[in-house]
Amino acid sequence: MKFFIDTADIAEIRKAKALGILDGVTTNPSLVAKTGRKYVEVLTEIAKEVDGPVSAEVIATECDGIVKEGRELSKIGPNINIKVPLIEEGLKAVKILSDEGLKTNVTLCFNSVQALMAAKAGATFISPFVGRLDDISADGMEVVEEIVAIYDNYGYDTEVIVASIRNPLHIKHAALIGAHIATIPFSVFQGIIKHPLTDNGLAKFLSDYQKIPK
Numbered sequence: 001m002k003f004f005i006d007t008a009d010i011a012e013i014r015k016a017k018a019l020g021i022l023d024g025v026t027t028n029p030s031l032v033a034k035t036g037r038k039y040v041e042v043l044t045e046i047a048k049e050v051d052g053p054v055s056a057e058v059i060a061t062e063c064d065g066i067v068k069e070g071r072e073l074s075k076i077g078p079n080i081n082i083k084v085p086l087i088e089e090g091l092k093a094v095k096i097l098s099d100e101g102l103k104t105n106v107t108l109c110f111n112s113v114q115a116l117m118a119a120k121a122g123a124t125f126i127s128p129f130v131g132r133l134d135d136i137s138a139d140g141m142e143v144v145e146e147i148v149a150i151y152d153n154y155g156y157d158t159e160v161i162v163a164s165i166r167n168p169l170h171i172k173h174a175a176l177i178g179a180h181i182a183t184i185p186f187s188v189f190q191g192i193i194k195h196p197l198t199d200n201g202l203a204k205f206l207s208d209y210q211k212i213p214k
């Protein structure tokens with residue numbers, strides 16, 4: 001399973017990278033806005049910092065504009081994939097961009113049939129937003145389960161990025177379902193390593209070691 005970090009904050013990306021288990025980065029306009037910095041400047045810095053895929057989202061909502069913007073964003077670096085919204089114009093653009101050999105991440109996916117359409121258009125990645133579904137009392141992980149089954153049924157290469165992750169349980173369920181990737185906010189990244197019993201156990205081992213005759 002691959003772990004991406006869902007942030008545009010370069011300090012967070014560096015800390016996650018230092019753990020040695022970071023496979024890529026996803027961003028969106030809301031995350032870049034939090035940095036207070038220029039859009040392309042932030043994406044360029046991130047693309048240089050990490051070796052794996054970096055999702056850069058388009059702002060255009062019509063096919064021609066998405067394709068034009070996607071081509072421009074792809075010039076930032078070879079690891080950039082173009083994040084496109086799951087709308088009709090977006091899927092038309094994904095088909096054109098994927099036929100040109102550019103990688104895409106189709107975002108704002110909320111059901112498995114939308115995900116099937118994205119795979120048919122040639123999406124490299126699909127991003128179902130589990131947390132936002134859970135927020136409205138739907139079942140985000142059920143959608144992920146359906147997408148993984150449908151892609152397996154037909155042998156689609158599109159990789160599933162479980163997005164809008166809110167807690168470690170989302171990661172556990174994504175892994176059990178066999179989703180390819182979890183894109184994790186920094187706060188959750190920190191939480192998945194820590195366990196109070198690990199900390200207490202370690203403290204006891206270290207204090208008992210002091211009792212051993214030297």
Ligand code: G3P
Nearest residue numbers: 006026028131132163164
């Ligand atoms: O990258 C998009 C996605 O992960 C958004 O998450 O927390 O804004 O629902 P959230």
